[in-house]
Amino acid sequence: DIDDICWIGMIDELEENGYLFPCDYSEEVENILWGLSQLKNYSLIESYTDDFEADDDDDAEEFVHKLNSTLKGACICMIDIDSDSYELIIASLDVYKKISAIAKNNGYSIITL
Template sequence: MGIFDFFRKKKQDGDSPDELPPPIDEKQEASKAALLELGTRLSAGNVQIVAEIKLAIEQPLEYFNTWEDRLINRGIDSPIDDQPWISLVDALAEDQLAFEVDWKEASDTIVWATRKLLDRKQFTVPESVLIEVENEDSLPTNEVLQMLRDNLEKFGVTLAFMDIDSDSYVLITVRSDEIESLQALASKAGYGIVDDFP
């Protein structure tokens, strides 16, 4: 029996391609792992946040049904590919570890949101740093954010945003020595954390 006859016989014996396990997509698995790790590092110990991301990855329909109201508020009316990233954003916002501000937001609202983020992470910066920015009503939102980011950086805190391809900024505060590794994880997951406000 030749080698081709052997493989033909194996196929006839029932080893059809349909019975083989699907191949593991290593890039996709790495992306999921990176997103879960990112959730762990941004969640300040809240295991519920990571559980929500895991549900969004593994059971997208169940996640959608559980958080339908939250998703519909974002204009999402069925499960989407980006649902795990959105689940991380929404879970962080629910726990006041992220705040979403409009692209055209007042400086006092931006500073209020940043204060909440700093308090939630127990970061201490001089109040004068915030007050200086709070009164910059004449500046565009992105310039207010950049000024605030630059001021906080002097005290080892980075103000950044999670990119959700929207006309809003999902603000987070992290230790400055963590930002590059967090950005690397986000990139590996296929998304972005930006620490510059163009």
């Protein structure tokens, strides 16, 4: 299906250009923080991660959910590719609203955890 090819192509482009960090659901918290810090728009959440106390026992979903609850004006989103991995991006709340609506209108999803 051409739509699926375009969806996966978009994800590949986001990763290749420094806007997406893929991780496994069981990824360690420190690896997720490191991966997010490598993204080009990390500055949207950087001030919140400096003092954020992560629980090393959290899985990726729990950790991102807790971090998102502390953020103001931005969020960490997951692009759904129907797998066990999390394709994480950082977006301002305005951008998140737009891209999640576009994804939904096209049969896909971008969600916050």
